[in-house]
Amino acid sequence: MSTPGTTGLVLEEGLSFAQSVKGRIGYSLPPSGVPENDPTAKLPKTLLRKTPATLPEISEVDTVRHFVRLSQQNYCKDVGLFPLGSCTMKYNPRITEEVSKIPGFANAHPLAMPEATQGSLQLIHELQQYLAEISGMDFVTCWPSAGSHGELTGMLMVRAYQTSKGNPRKKVIIPDSAHGTNPASAAICQYEVVTISSNKDGILTAEAVAGVMDEEVAALMVTNPNTLGIFEENIQEICDVVHKKGGLVYCDGANLNALLGIVKLGDAGVDLLHFNLHKTFSTPHGGGGPGAGPVGIKKKLEPFLPNPVIVKENSVYKLENRPQSIGRMKAYFGNFGMLVRAYTYIREFGPEGLRKISEMAVLNANYIRKALMGTYHLAYSRPSLHESVFSDKLQKDHGIKTLDIAKRLMDFGYHPPTIYFPLIVHGSLMIEPTESEPKDSLDQFIEAMKLIAKECEEKPDFVKAAPHTTFRGRLDEVKAAKELKLRWNP
């Protein structure tokens, strides 16, 4: 079978530091052009650096080769399917990169006068309105730098809101299927985390929420669709239960890719929601960031929006600091470059296009789900949206674990799905193909998954030793943690 591969020519490449040769240069600097002024003679000796930083001394050619060789050791979205559940690794349009490099955006200094940066402010203001429309929220702030930073921003707003009602309250309810950042963000705001279980269908019930809901609960943090890919169908009732006791509902928007133009979570009663622009709105993941995590809110939370707030007056954009604001979340403004990419993406698709994204993302996920049902154990039988969770239950008898299946997939030229998450499914394999994969790509992936299932029965030891064809074999993570080596030493 043919699959996009990682088995081509891959060159060994040592650390740049080890290639250093004294006197080699990769830089070119202009002459100072001002009267000679030797800092080492003019500056107090106590202030001067004694030991220079040991940076590599290599030429430009060597630098280029170093980076190109290293780049070739990476699997990336642009070589093939990246079926990472909950992470939404879709194709990244080239135009979004292009526009973020337009000099008017790239060279804009954040401390220039607002008169000189009206374009940036306009783009952010409009993006905030688009995101509000998409989610059914009243306002959006684009300042948070990542989904987790958005959660923190949201929880600080929850705290400010509850405090303004006379009591910051003590607890936050979080389902056991939540992302690890949810409890961590609540904890940084000094909230005690109350964990709640989903039912046998993988969803929350209003009764379960009512069981732990009291007047010391500041908020419920829910992910919808949840981390099993299932729509929390009781969301409206759940919001009612929480609101009745004065709590707020925060929605983790990590899975918004399933709902564009289909449902507005704001209509269901959600009070706060964050967007992972790098997932749904296609900022390349960059090997782990940068991202952007705007937060949408309902009107009652407006006074607490982080400063500064962009307001439009007679077609002029202004920055406003508000007295009840939670304050500033980051110096300057948000991750503006990411905002430009998301804005561009939304403008290219338009309303029908955005809906089509979700339709095809859900169709692709269901196509894989149906095809692999029976070959792999499906954790929950409820209909799912843009992702589905399998487990290693059917392969366990051959001594095969999820990790082995994941590693073997690499030999077929695929990045593995998300594994061992959500924690509520033992040995989980969470598959999310996204809308950008064509049918034949899905068929190839399904074929590879089926072949691996067969191998698990016929040659389990071979599977357990995977990957076999990658640049590096299975890496020893225990050794890395035990014999910590976190930097090169001269």
Place this chain on the structure above:
Amino acid sequence: MRYIPHTNEEIQAMLKSVGLRSVEELFSSIPESLLLQKPLKLPPPLDEQTLLGQLESIAARNHTLPMNRSFLGGGVYRHYIPSTVSDLIRRSEFLTPYTPYQPEIAQGTLQLMFEFQTMVSEIYGMEVANSSLYDGSTALSEAILMAIRIGKNRKTVLLPESIHPEYTQVAKTILKSFDEHFVTLPITKEGTIERSSLNDYLNPDLACCVIPYPNFFGIVEDVRDIVEKIHQAGGLVIFSVTEPLSLGLFESPGALGADIVCGEGQSLGLSPSFGGPFAGFFATKQTFLRQMPGRLCGMTTDNKGKPGFVLTLSTREQHIRREKATSNICTNQALCATQITLYLTLLGKEGFKKLAQLNWQRTEYAKQKLSAIPGVTLPFPTSTTFNEFVIQLPKNADVVLKDLRIKNFDGGISLDHWYPNLDNAVLVNVTEWNGKEDMDAFANALKGSIQ
């Protein structure tokens, strides 16, 4: 819909294979009352050509001046970005991979994280660094949170007035729900930390003191005496570095006794981009390693004994420790960190030093030239500065800066809304972009604008 590959025939075939008749049925698990009946109210779709035109016209509403006509700094610096950096960073293999949780197929990203960690440790003069946080301001908040964790019952946080004002605002926002207390340390007439103000806080409640280095006014001061006092009182010293290039010339925070060093990496190869994305630097002593937030890459071997890299010490992180994690941060700024690594690899040991010297030399020239203008003074005349300094004007700074804009200069940052005592003061930044002619022309323009 060029990014969605499905043809109608394929959609029908796929629907059939999942046992559905229509696309709408895919959403049957959603209560009908929630399903949208109307399309979203958004502008209509655009073709690529029109889209690019629209974005260019929005960008044109930013009146961005050429880099050599700008003297804006304040924590975001306009350094030249070599073509090699801008070109290589656009490779798909850096742009489009995921966080390297599957190390066998992510060695490129991982090795660069390891090289980045080494470079940050070297520049800061510290033992260990992580592979980046969001930016300099959030990194400072994380540093303070870390110091409070280490100090257990210690709650006092000393923040000099000379820290980047927005960094202070961020720290106060993020730590709002803690019962620590922030103390603002005043500055002297020379723009340095007022030493005597420390004395009241050298007690068992002292958690940490933050030292801006260089400070918001561009001033580099010898802080060994402060470090010693804080350490004697059992507190930690955090250095916040907004311009890491300064460390090509000035003593490293590690050599001055820092316990935690954090700061911004933007000036090493990233464009100003209206304030982001940037990359936060973060380093500490080996002793505090397990309290350090953020991603770490470690060296190991594979099953054939070949060297390789993995993410490590994740037991401190949110995906394992959940509410007990050292931080809620889920990722790093990998792509920005890669770009910085590229930039520093090109500059190398000598280039880093020489570029720092060049920035200092040109700034000294500008400082002399501007302060020689009748009516313009230096409020901190004897302080050592790196590539930034404060001038005081004889009339309203905003009025002067607006007039300079008409003459096509971004003359600096007006300081009075942060520092009401520094009336009519402007923070001026000079980098390798600003040649002698630019500085001379700027001085001439300024002379005209204050008349």
